[in-house]
Amino acid sequence: MSHGAGIRRTSGLRAASRGATGKVLVLVAHPAMNRSRVNRALADAIVGMDGVTVHDLYEAYPDFDIDVQHEKELLLAHPIIVWQHPFYWYSTPAILKEWQDLVLEFGWAYGPGGTALHGKTFLQAITTGGPDSAYVEGGYNRYTMRQLLAPIDQTMHLCGVRSLPPFLLHGSHRLGEAEIDAGAGRYRSVIEALRDGTMAAEPHAANGA
16 A cells, blocks of 8 residues: 655656647556556556557656646547556555646536546556455455545546546566566557457456465
8 A cells, every 4th residue: 555655766658748649648657667567567568559648647747746738638639548557545646636636627627618528438557466355345455446446437427538447457566577467468458459449348357366
């Protein structure tokens, strides 16, 4: 559940430039990507894909000074939105919460006249430290992942965005290199399917326990 506190070093991933367009916008949020094995592998698997814009929020905004207009332009230019992040305290890393608070404005993303995101599609790609067995009713975390993600699902619903079931990679602390590579390959396949309009109803969870 830790938030990766410490001195931040550059991830080597890029922040999306102005004018970036494509089919899929992937907002990557990891406060210490340079030290991440799993999220880094996932991001590396999709960087450079045709039609996919990978946007590292911590790289773009190390001081959390989010360029709201730039973020809105990116959202408008991509019909599919993906959040890729570790699961911190049953939610997102801090910068994604800041992003929500600033970018999803009343009158733009929701409320009267707030139709800018209507009809878009949303997917979360989430890594967890615990195994999938920890995310069941009555288990260690008491709730399923879908139940824990209900506030974000409702946020997207309020904004007129269709949420897909999440891509989950569980047990990240215990994964070996072969398992990480396999998970990254599945993630790339999911992003390709989103881009190409061939996504199945339920993206496959990748169990790391």
